[in-house]
Amino acid sequence: MNPYEVDLDRGPANYVPLTPLSFLARSAAVYATKPAVIHGERAFTYAEFYARCRRLASALARRGIGVGDTVAILAPNVPAMLEAHYGIPMAGAVLNALNYRLDPKSIAFILEHGEAKLLIADAEYGETVAQALRHIGRSIPVIAVDDPSYAGERGGKPPGEKEYEAFLEEGDPDFDWPRPADEWQAICLLYTSGTTGNPKGVVYSHRGAYLNALGNALTFGLTPRSVYLWTLPMFHCSGWSYTWAVTAVGGTHVCLRRVDPALIFPAIKRHGVTHMCGAPIVLSMLIHAPAEARVPFDHIVEVATGGAAPPSTVVAAMESMGFRVTHLYGLTETYGPSTVCAWQAEWDGLGAQERAARMARQGVRYPTMQDMMVADPLTLAPVPQDGRSMGEVMFRGNTVMRGYLKNRAATAEAFRGGWFHTGDLAVWHPDGYMEVKDRSKDIIISGGENISSIEVEEVLYRHPAVMEAAVVARPDEKWGETPCAFVTLKPDAEAVSAEELIRWCREHLARFKVPKHFVFGPLPKTATGKIQKYVLRDRAKAVE
């Protein structure tokens, strides 16, 4: 035995489970009087932010919620949503942030599958919650968030037994929250569209969340002076783990109820926003904002985007408005971003076209992701770094999910060969930068939201006049992609219009999943009768 293995053991003084919750405790001590969270006319210092989160944890604990219990939240980027990322795991419980664009049936599925013990819901989604709860065979206590900046109807107020602020009053602001006994303990549950209709529940650990928060802070250059505007929904990968990253450095969170240029530009100017994230659609919205919505600002705002490569015209237009664009890539399964198109000094001198070509690449792994490769999905042999050979993007590291909840088969499939398989196909350039070329999964990404083409197809197949249906992505300047449906009607069916099928889809799907284009006719097939989706993808490009 070597001498380093003797009397040098782990103990409470030198080995503590990693958790992003420790960032808040630290920032509350270091930046007690500094604004931690700004929302409209409200602002909370770090001391207040911490006290509110401890109240939330304490109020949950008093209701018997603890380790292994799921607490769901359906809310836009308001303070309650941010506090949920701390208060819920401080009770030992698991946070399940729900996508507010989903339809009531999907939300009901998630609440059931995730076994939510309590739901926190914003008044705006009162009707959605009421409908979702009707689908569920058991009652779930609801805490209603009544955000003062919500101007809409409160008629459909959630059947909440208590308002959120009153619920916080139940809790102890000095609650001595239980530290996680194990850093592998679950912190978040996030559902993602899979290749099958039902979404899969991705489970995050305290360890992974801690590491990706630090990876983000390092990669995006966050400092204690950073002011982060919440243009990215926090239900997406825990806000790409920025919910914890901004707190880690003691920066300021600026909440935003709605992603609207008329709110974004004034917030940038008023609060001196330094950083923000968003899907390419957010960048497009800013570029095409009406003149009266644009408030000029005289500093550089760093904006990170992902989900699709930012087109050169978008980068140029953003730069002319005072933004600097960073391209990130990741998935729900990797706590949000896990690669960055890291800037190289020699790119400074390149022309616009060449710079855009560099920036379109998804890049290199985060410093907190231990390994990435582009490889053959079967043999796991890395492809040559020649910028031409295609392979699947794979990750290995501590910011890869624990797995899919109650889905051993899907977890095993995703981790086969000891690597996480992203389902994205890419080339690997000689300089080590990876560039995604296609997705092997049947997923359409529209406005930053994943749509399972199979889920849409299933709805179309249920229409009495439809014989066959195939849904593929159609490139779209505004949304990145939109679903395009190819439909063959039954020979004896009466003619059905695209409008009728749109109505049908709206009844059965969330609005963003409804195909924007319909093409009627026979579908191209292989010799074995398989629908040739790549042919349809080409055809979709030409559809007007």
Next chain:
Amino acid sequence: MNPYEVDLDRGPANYVPLTPLSFLARSVASEGGER
């Protein structure tokens, strides 16, 4: 047992010992030489 304790184990894809040596490998990769 709660559902988070079932079939969500540590494995080579999602649990790697932390080491600062991975930073050097990564900084080399950004210059195109990791493999």
